[in-house]
Amino acid sequence: MSFLYVPDVFIGSTDDAHTFVVINRRIPDADRMLAEAGFQAREHHGRTLYVLPPATAQSSHERAGAIMYGLLAHTHDLIDFSWTTLWSPDRPVSNPDLHFRFSDNTVSVTAKSATARSILEQHHFIPMADGASYRPPDKLSKRGLISAVTLTDGHAHAHGLDVRISLGIPTLADIPAAPHGQSSDIAAPPATPRPRRTR
Structure with missing residues (x-):
């Protein structure tokens, strides 16, 4: 899903x-x-x-x-x-300090500063060999992955960092379909962290 x-x-x-x-x-x-x-x-x-x-x-x-x-x-x-x-x-977001990229039900993130890298590591993101890219902790569910990105994003904004999240969806036609049989009447899932809106 x-x-x-x-x-x-x-x-x-x-x-x-x-x-x-x-x-x-x-x-x-x-x-x-x-x-x-x-x-x-x-x-x-x-x-x-x-x-x-x-x-x-x-x-x-x-x-x-x-x-x-x-x-x-x-x-x-x-x-x-x-x-x-x-x-x-105050400032446009053109060159973010953290850039999350969703792809194939996972996410990677690049950091442009020591502060950004520190925040990622505090949220248990794992550094890659290039020293600037990170991946999320292993074995996260989709909700866990969303929560990890949401919490890290909020933490970064609290430190005045700019963040961009790219979903890997080129056009509207590329938005994936919902699982078979799912409708807008589904029961509400457990609450997740509050959304970012620090702009």
Whole structure:
């Protein structure tokens, strides 16, 4: 099962700069909240996907923030791994200190400073031979992997570091299908760490 379908709500970005939202259990008024924020409902592999076309980082940030806080009234099992919504009035994120890359149900990460490397090691990421790349601890479940990235991301932001998370999804067409038979009426899974939103 793709990590997109683990939390109640997943916010992500494609490589071609679309912001998308996946809703994995029924949430009252989610359709309305997403529509009011400018997200367009699209059928995708038999599921509804909510899409924000490429826009300025500030606009995407504000729109994603509006729906995030609306959805948090219904669930805290919400993950925001979008890079298109990264925006700060103080500095743009163009050369992140930490860059996570999801691929084939795992993740790798590169660090550009001693502080970034220290944070990764505090969260048990394992250094690779090149000295700048890391991999997650062994035998993590998909939820465990998401939690490891979320906690490390939050820790990095607390130290003023910039972080980018790339999901390895080139276009909307490349978003994987949900497992057979899964619908938006599934039971809520256990809560995960609160999403990042320190922008």
